[in-house]
Amino acid sequence: MTNKNTNGKKKSINYYMRVLHRDIGFFIVGLIVIYSISGIVLTYRDTDFLKSERQVERQLEPNMEADQLGQVLRMRGFRVESENLEIINFESGTYNKETGLATYTVNELPAILERFDRLHKTASSSAASPFTAILGFLLLFMAVSSLWMFKTTSPHFKRGIVLTVAGVLASIALLVF
Secondary structure, three states: OOOEOOOOOEOOHHHHHHHHHHHHHHHOHHHHHHHHHHHHHHHOOOOOOOOEEEEEEEEOOOOOOHHHHHHHHOOOOOOEEEEOOOEEEEOOEEEEOOOOEEEEEEEEOOHHHHHHHHHHOOOOOOOOHHHHHHHHHHHHHHHHHHHHOOOOOOHHHHHHHHHHHHHHHHHHHHHHO
């Protein structure tokens, strides 16, 4: 491979940035679609948007206390409504202290959206974390390499700089307010 074009001139950094921007952009399209959809769904995670109810029965250890039950069930905002010697009633179900049977309802996303969300919320201990970190770096590269799409003397470049500054200011405003 040569560093010269068909006219014998040396290829510029703009040329390489455009080629990398194009090829990386095509490579990450599918991932961007997944992250975009899951980001929208995660924005509304505190609602029942796209969720359906499912009845759950879990056999747990008998004779648990209410605070221990909340930890075992891993329910956010777990709240006991009433309790007697045999039954703990909580917001979405019941727990039988004698048998250890917990019966409750959960609202779940469709399976494919649940997988999208798990990928979006990847923890550093996950096997997918290097992949998601690489995607983050590729997105950063895409943002920065877009500045090399046009010659610095072109009106498109100047417009790009104005839009970049506007985007940075909007981001700062979003973080501050």
